[in-house]
Amino acid sequence: ELAAVGSGFYDLAFFVDGFQPPRLDQLLGIYREEAEKCGMAVPKIQEMKYLVDCYRLHKVMNWLSKAFDRQFTEDDNLKLLDMAEELAKHLL
Numbered sequence: 001e002l003a004a005v006g007s008g009f010y011d012l013a014f015f016v017d018g019f020q021p022p023r024l025d026q027l028l029g030i031y032r033e034e035a036e037k038c039g040m041a042v043p044k045i046q047e048m049k050y051l052v053d054c055y056r057l058h059k060v061m062n063w064l065s066k067a068f069d070r071q072f073t074e075d076d077n078l079k080l081l082d083m084a085e086e087l088a089k090h091l092l
Contacts, residue, residue: 008035009048013055028052050091057087 003030016027028048035042061085067077 006056007051009051010058013052013059017056024049040085053090055089057084057091058077060084060087
């Protein structure tokens with residue numbers, strides 16, 4: 001519902017969610033190469049990882065904000081909290 005709104009890294013965060021290195025690095029590298037071919041300025045991989053993690057945390061916080069209305073189970077909420085804590089460790 002929010003595709004193509006704001007930063008392209010928001011969309012990228014959704015596409016690469018769940019991938020871990022080395023596959024994550026490969027996907028980010030391909031994104032970077034193709035964006036540069038189109039004349040876009042793209043940060044280095046480490047900064048890309050940071051931005052993607054920021055948007056992933058934003059996504060998790062957004063889901064948590066809707067947990068009550070969408071009647072998420074306790075297990076779902078705990079998984080989201082675990083995800084948020086893990087992402088926050090990388091970002092702080």
